[in-house]
Amino acid sequence: MKRPAWTTEMRTAAGIFLASLLAGGGVSAQTADLVSSTTFRVCADPANLPLSGQKTKGFENEIAELLAERLDRPLETTWFPMGPGFIRKTLRAGLCDVVIGYAQGDELVQNTNHYYTSVYVLVTRSDDPLAKVQTLSDPALQGKHIGIVAGTPPATHVAVNGLMALAKPYPLIVDRRVQDPARDMLADLKSGAIDAAILWGPIGGPLTKGDAALTVIPLLKETASPKLFYRITMGVRPSDQDWKRELNSLIRRNQDELDAILREAGVPLVDDQGSALKETAP
Template sequence: MPAWPADAGRRGALGLLLAAACVMAGAARADTSDLVSDTHFRVCADPANMPFSNEAGEGFENRLAELFAEKLGRPVLYTWFPQATGFIRRTLRENRCDVVIGFAQGHELVLNTNHYYTSAYVFVTRADGPLADVDEIGDPRLKGRSLGVVAGSPAADHLARHGLVGKAKAYPLMVDRRHEDPAQRMIDDLNAGAIDGGFLWGPIGGWLAKTTTDVELVATPLLKEPLPPRLFYRITMGVRAGEDTWKRQLNSLIRRHQGEIDAILTEFGVPLVDEYGRPAAP
């Protein structure tokens, strides 16, 4: 018998082994979790972004960072940068920190962990007013009302669809909250009677309704809009692309301490819904 079939078989087997080795080496290079500090829980955060975080450690993301740091046995070390244009580039991507505590699921700038809460946009108004039980943007009682909305937010699209922008007052979306606080201005306008109600992202609206003392406010999740854009979002932690080992470690902490996470969120008035945008089970 000629020798070439056997020789070709050996060459083919060698090629497969080399290919497998290349795949394994590529996988090893892809996981960059060795960049993560093993001495500190390094967090990228906004220094003036309540109720999420501030330099005084008063936000719920500060509390979550402390919880995770305790479980990891490492002290928290912050890199502060305003959550505006360039936030991820100047923090996570420059390896100055290892995790963003709150990031919307599916965002391409980061590798997302499993989500640890889901919340929705809310309608905030006076608890003793005629709009207190409004729970959808299409409610006819909103016609002709002066309503506050964050420009460029998903809620603004729904106001336009329902013909409610004529008397709407817009507040800016991307600001440095060390110098400007549009959500608080909306609540101040509501308290002063300049607007009849406002639409805010749930964790912000829920916290402001909970902490405002001038008048009693109610923040109602908006879960009934049948058309896009959706008004509920799953929130994860964000890490650098390729850090799959680190992501799995955080996923394990989220899974094992979900009860403690929920208690912190509830304390801050975060409206919690299930992952499909339905009212969360009590």
């Protein structure tokens, strides 16, 4: 999710991402016996909707509930704002045993096998000709005001395609309890302050689900670097090899249910190459 580290644009992302991009702190030795054998212990941001929330559930909360049920253990959540030091103060401090959403490849955690792949999306007003755009190099975007979360991968594409001069940046590192850049961006899109918005799919998809006024376009046709699709895993401590294998088995056995939760939330699921939407199970 964790929200690409995204909060979570890139925990993505977001934040996806956001866990991967934001988490920080020193490395300390941990032992496998920190993993609880009686409770499914999760670390999560209390205000990182649509991914996680303490007052209102996000889709990562639902995934945690599913896995706790499959393990036949009660769910215990440690709430802590996503940001610098998140992993050091939660997972590595032994307060929990897993972060539900974490971008593949980050060195602060050991990654499980990925349980979904998603992609950045372009969001436009449905009655706007831009709703037909499929790449950020489309000439139709020239001269338009585009919302972009600063420091995220698509910002490079925006700059390379000459769109940055008129772009409106939104902050990446914020306390989501008091700021919500993604919702602010979508509000600006609806008001006409910007012409299009670029968001991490697991954020933009759920936030626009059911809103006929907005069109969501997964950016599947972008071939330039950096890539705009990311595989999302669960993060565990580097020492917890047996726990990682147990979670990998859990993911494999419950993949259809995980996909169902993500689809119901509105997350755009793509194949592992980020080139096409993932087909539903037969």
